Amino acid sequence: MLSIGVLISGSGSNLQAIIDKVEQGVLDVEIKVVISNNPQAYGLTRAQQYGIPAVVVEHQKFSERKDFEQELINVLEQKGVQIVVLAGFMRVLTSFFVGHYPNKILNIHPALLPSFPGVAAQKQAVEYGAKLAGCTVHFVDEKMDHGPIIIQAALPVLPSDDAKTLSAKILHWEHRIYPQAISWLAQDRIEIVNRQVVIKDAPSSFVDQNSPVLISPGLEPSFV
């Protein structure tokens, strides 16, 4: 079974979505550890509730970024983690860390990359006047919010939306596409050709008429 480590900084609702799918028996991974750079992160409590080791590695305690990242690597290696899942982890990881895990780090970003990388992506989308927003699960490479894209969900930005309402709508779909992407990885169904991600037997696009969303590739029924 695939061993994953989840890195968080805050609420950990994506972590919860992953835990839920593991608990339901539809996501075949073992969460070996949850690491937060923020000791106040609620996601740590979520992990503890399920008996998952929860570790704080505070970035402020390290004068060099490399030392912080080395400590993350130490914990991940000690727990036998194969795949690193960034779930609202709000520290940029340098090539030192990324180089340790080539094509073995996943990230979720609350925008349709390559639009709106960086912080407060939902606010960026609203202020820019984008008509479509969404979320992206991608592999992490040396450049921020840049690696090969696994799955994206697109949804409309309504005239009544502000950053808060849009964030909530995007988060709803984050909770579906992230466990799905991890599941494909766990099933060894993902291949990267140049920067194109090929999913073996990819489902066709998912469209939800009730809350308009387009997800490509599609979602398998247990992840909807």
Ligand code: GAR
């Ligand atoms: C999510 O919206 C995630 O996409 C975003 O932070 C939130 C974390 O929520 N990540 C980024 O902006 C990374 N650049 P959560 O802690 O409830 O999962």
